[in-house]
Amino acid sequence: MNIWIAIAATVLGCYAVKLAGLLVPTGVLERPVVRRLAALLPVALLAALTAQQTFADGHALVLDARAAGLGAAALALVLRAPFLVVVGAAVLVTAGVRAIAG
Numbered sequence: 650m651n652i653w654i655a656i657a658a659t660v661l662g663c664y665a666v667k668l669a670g671l672l673v674p675t676g677v678l679e680r681p682v683v684r685r686l687a688a689l690l691p692v693a694l695l696a697a698l699t700a701q702q703t704f705a706d707g708h709a710l711v712l713d714a715r716a717a718g719l720g721a722a723a724l725a726l727v728l729r730a731p732f733l734v735v736v737g738a739a740v741l742v743t744a745g746v747r748a749i750a751g
Contacts, residue, residue: 714750718743 677683703715721742725735 714743714746717746 699719703719704710704712718739722735722739725738730738
């Protein structure tokens with residue numbers, strides 16, 4: 650029963666956030682600061698999520714095969730590789746390091 654209370658609270662919270670976004674006046678959304686923040690915030694959140702998933706294991710910081718895969722992906726991006734090549738490089742390097750490490 651407690652799980653359903655949590656689900657209902659989550660549904661109501663999501664709806665409230667969506668409604669609050671729809672109620673923001675257009676004038677506020679047209680400000681340059683808001684536009685710049687809206688453009689940069691998703692990138693920052695994705696970078697933080699990537700760092701957390703790559704370098705964290707519970708409450709500990711780790712440096713393992715995931716870091717090597719991230720490095721390979723970064724190198725592929727610097728070399729302007731297509732997206733599928735970036736993902737493929739990250740996967741292959743991560744799998745290779747895990748296979749070598751044991």
